[in-house]
Amino acid sequence: MKIKAVCSFLNPLRFSRFYSQIFGQASSSSKYISRYVEKKDNFSLERDFPVRLISFYLPQFHPIPENDQWWGKGFTEWTNVSKAVPQFLGHYQPRLPGEFGFYDLRIPEILPRQAALAKSYGLSGFCFYFYWFGGKTLLEHPIELFLENKDIDFEFCLCWANENWTKTWDGLERDILIAQNHSPEDDIDFIAHIKKYLSDPRYVRIEGKPVLLVYRPKLLPDAAQTANRWRDWCRKNGVGEIYLVSVQSFEKDNPLFLGFDAATEFPPGQARISNIVRSVDVLNPKFSGKVFDYRDLARRFKNRTESDYPLFKAVCPGWDNEARRPGRGRVFHFSSPEIYAEWLEDSCKLTMKKDSEERMLFVNAWNEWAEGAYLEPDRKFGYAYLQATLDVVNSLNDE
Numbered sequence: 001m002k003i004k005a006v007c008s009f010l011n012p013l014r015f016s017r018f019y020s021q022i023f024g025q026a027s028s029s030s031k032y033i034s035r036y037v038e039k040k041d042n043f044s045l046e047r048d049f050p051v052r053l054i055s056f057y058l059p060q061f062h063p064i065p066e067n068d069q070w071w072g073k074g075f076t077e078w079t080n081v082s083k084a085v086p087q088f089l090g091h092y093q094p095r096l097p098g099e100f101g102f103y104d105l106r107i108p109e110i111l112p113r114q115a116a117l118a119k120s121y122g123l124s125g126f127c128f129y130f131y132w133f134g135g136k137t138l139l140e141h142p143i144e145l146f147l148e149n150k151d152i153d154f155e156f157c158l159c160w161a162n163e164n165w166t167k168t169w170d171g172l173e174r175d176i177l178i179a180q181n182h183s184p185e186d187d188i189d190f191i192a193h194i195k196k197y198l199s200d201p202r203y204v205r206i207e208g209k210p211v212l213l214v215y216r217p218k219l220l221p222d223a224a225q226t227a228n229r230w231r232d233w234c235r236k237n238g239v240g241e242i243y244l245v246s247v248q249s250f251e252k253d254n255p256l257f258l259g260f261d262a263a264t265e266f267p268p269g270q271a272r273i274s275n276i277v278r279s280v281d282v283l284n285p286k287f288s289g290k291v292f293d294y295r296d297l298a299r300r301f302k303n304r305t306e307s308d309y310p311l312f313k314a315v316c317p318g319w320d321n322e323a324r325r326p327g328r329g330r331v332f333h334f335s336s337p338e339i340y341a342e343w344l345e346d347s348c349k350l351t352m353k354k355d356s357e358e359r360m361l362f363v364n365a366w367n368e369w370a371e372g373a374y375l376e377p378d379r380k381f382g383y384a385y386l387q388a389t390l391d392v393v394n395s396l397n398d399e
Helices: 002-009 012-023 065-071 077-081 110-120 141-148 184-193 223-236 294-302 337-351 384-397
Strands: 052-057 125-133 136-138 155-160 176-178 209-214 243-248 262-265 290-293 330-333 360-363
Touching: 052 155, 065 176, 110 141, 110 384, 125 141, 141 155, 184 223, 223 243, 290 294, 294 330, 294 337, 337 360, 337 384
Parallel strands: 052 125, 052 360, 125 155, 155 209, 209 243, 243 262, 290 330
Antiparallel strands: 125 136
16 A cells, blocks of 8 residues: 555656645745636626737647658657656646647647637737748648638737757757758748738737747848848738847847847746756756746846837746756746736836837747646646736736
8 A cells, every 4th residue: 555655646747746836936925826726717808908918829739740750650749748757856747738638739629719718818819830941831730720710819920930940949950850941032932921821800910010020030141131022022912011020039139130120038038047956856866957946037037128129028937848858958947827927017017118009028838838838727727827817917907
């Protein structure tokens, strides 16, 4: 019986929950509570909020032939997520989904349900990662399903993930699975391909201009020339003016120098905080990853000085890519709904100082499960992060 009890305790899900409860560092004075929160069904989907929250959306939750070839038959993001285990005491792993389960985005009903849930908790739209490689697209099917279903009453936009696709998930130059092929001709082919999205009435716009994000514009041979080609093509082909946003994931350049209109933060990218791995009790003696304090991350982004160019604020509910890099993950420990909510609230108040059309804020992300950055309900917190989001945006209407 004792052996059976010990084995039951060492079940990864129980293990991580137990130590999260013991070692979690929630602020007892916070107005947001770090616990499992049930879904609320008695509120209206139709309301206006003073800040538009746009959440990044990963479409890699369905099998594709390329991933079958690279990672094995049937691979999706869930393959890595379900295998993660805690590396130190209090490490919240594995992260398992709640309401939607291990969903498959080929099922048409999933996206409408996700959009309805997101909208009911105060979000305005999804920013889909878009994968284009010299005329070849990957993981486009869910975005096409969204486009085709006109009953989905939710905004959306695209972020071109213009890195190489690599085995290490970092877009760098090693172990390349499919490479980018940037050229003037490719610029035109790309913008022509996404015209169908830019032209949709639900597409996110600023002053009537469709908003297009580029994950790493510095990888383009000449970002300013690419921007000019896109603008010229859109003017001549019925799209009109476009609004280009650079993502500050790896680089933190002035977007105006790149020919773009604005930039967006992308936490935890560009964070400069200390590794606290020596302060945690490591369970895996071979663990070679890094551990940071999520509270420090939130403070760093909240205390950033104002930029001299248009910059959208962004927040993330957490970050932990242990699922993608077993034993070598980059973990932001002590994340919680209340710290996220305080960060979001501060960022929203700063955003409200802008002109109404530019009151937009990005969330990283809706469903980055393998990176521990998601608003979707899970088995530990339930709807706590979504409820915190709604509480914040509701409070802004009371300002």
